[in-house]
Amino acid sequence: MTKNREMMNEKELTELAELFKVFGDSSRIKILYALFETEMGVGDIADTIDMTISAVSHQLRILKQNHLVKSRRDGKSIFYSLDDDHVYKILAMGKEHIEE
Amino acid sequence: MTKNREMMNEKELTELAELFKVFGDSSRIKILYALFETEMGVGDIADTIDMTISAVSHQLRILKQNHLVKSRRDGKSIFYSLDDDHVYKILAMGKEHIEE
DNA sequence: TAATTAGTTGAACAGATGTTCAAATGATGA
DNA sequence: TCATCATTTGAACATCTGTTCAACTAATTA
Numbered sequence: 001m002t003k004n005r006e007m008m009n010e011k012e013l014t015e016l017a018e019l020f021k022v023f024g025d026s027s028r029i030k031i032l033y034a035l036f037e038t039e040m041g042v043g044d045i046a047d048t049i050d051m052t053i054s055a056v057s058h059q060l061r062i063l064k065q066n067h068l069v070k071s072r073r074d075g076k077s078i079f080y081s082l083d084d085d086h087v088y089k090i091l092a093m094g095k096e097h098i099e100e
Numbered sequence: 101m102t103k104n105r106e107m108m109n110e111k112e113l114t115e116l117a118e119l120f121k122v123f124g125d126s127s128r129i130k131i132l133y134a135l136f137e138t139e140m141g142v143g144d145i146a147d148t149i150d151m152t153i154s155a156v157s158h159q160l161r162i163l164k165q166n167h168l169v170k171s172r173r174d175g176k177s178i179f180y181s182l183d184d185d186h187v188y189k190i191l192a193m194g195k196e197h198i199e200e
Numbered sequence: 201t202a203a204t205t206a207g208t209t210g211a212a213c214a215g216a217t218g219t220t221c222a223a224a225t226g227a228t229g230a
Numbered sequence: 231t232c233a234t235c236a237t238t239t240g241a242a243c244a245t246c247t248g249t250t251c252a253a254c255t256a257a258t259t260a
Contacts, residue, residue, distance in 0.1 A: 008133060008195070010130075012195070012198070013126060013129045013130055013133055014126045014129075015198050016123075016129055016191065016194050016195060016198060017123065017124055017125055017126040017128075017129045018124075019194050019197060019198055020120050020121075020123035020124040020129075020194060021120075021121075021124030021125070022124075023116075023117070023120035023123075023124070024117055024118075024120040024121030024122075024123070024124035025117055025121070025247085025248075026113060026114045026117040027248075027249090028117075029113050029114075029116055029117045029120075030110075030113055033108060033113055041206075041207085042206070042207055042208090043205095043206065043207080051249090052249075052250075052251095053206080053207070053208095054207090054208080054209090054249080054250070054251080054252095055248075055249055055250075056207095057207060057208055057209085058208090058209085058248075058249080059248085060207095061208085061209090073256090073257085075206090075257065075258070076204095076205055076206050076207085076256080076257050076258060077205090077206065077207085077257095078206075078207065078208095084197065086193065086196060086197040089193055090190070090193050090194060090197065091116065093186065093189055093190050093193050094116050094119050094120060094190060095108070095112070095116060096186060097119060097184065097186040097190065098112070098115050098116060098119055125217085125218075127218075127219090141236075141237085142236070142237055142238090143235095143236065143237085151219090152219075152220075152221095153236080153237070153238095154219080154220070154221080154222095154237090154238080154239090155218075155219055155220075156237095157237060157238055157239085158218075158219080158238085158239085159218085160237095160238095161238085161239095173226090173227085175227065175228070175236090176226080176227050176228060176234095176235055176236050176237085177227095177235090177236060177237085178236075178237065178238095
């Protein structure tokens with residue numbers, strides 16, 4: 001588990017920080033958490049977590065750029081879902097820490 | 101692994117975001133990474149990652165408040181070290197994600 | 201084609217964040 | 231006690247970030 005420590009260079013550390021920055025906002029965390037249940041359209045996400053559609057859309061763009069969610073269009077709607085099972089692992093790990 | 105999902109409430113999600121926010125800065129990530137090697141005084145950390153002592157001290161305060169590092173005084177120096185092995189797990193998980 | 205539904209986009213704004221600088225604190229040794 | 235070393239602290243500053251609002255695009259249906 002510790003064998004790759006020495007392979008982290010400055011660029012990689014910066015990338016790591018960028019990734020965690022994405023998780024470091026409660027709106028985005030709520031969106032990700034909502035998407036654990038099921039894929040959803042933007043309007044449904046907004047209703048679920050009580051944000052405007054525009055704000056959710058802006059945040060979804062960030063999540064998508066970072067490969068944490070993916071989308072598919074179906075008619076007028078665009079359904080978003082989690083892109084990667086690391087997402088859950090990372091959240092679970094953080095949760096473990098704060099619950100101590 | 102998924103059994104605790106439904107126990108995340110809004111407050112807990114906000115706490116989670118706060119935790120990730122702490123990881124979401126490259127200076128703090130570099131400090132944590134430096135401390136994987138060994139405990140260090142503030143000046144040595146500053147040298148290692150090329151920051152001013154003051155900037156490092158400010159960031160160490162944030163890391164300490166969030167229970168990611170702990171400190172002990174020995175004479176004039178204050179040695180910092182990682183407080184929790186979740187720190188490494190969380191970093192390792194993030195690293196796994198960006199390396200895909 | 202016009203109206204409607206669903207979502208995106210960009211500019212503007214307010215609030216948060218990280219660094220710097222200078223001053224202050226605490227421990228040690230002369 | 232005075233000087234020095236190691237670190238902390240607070241204010242000021244510039245930058246970054248998230249939300250809002252209005253305008254826009256895309257797909258569907260009347």
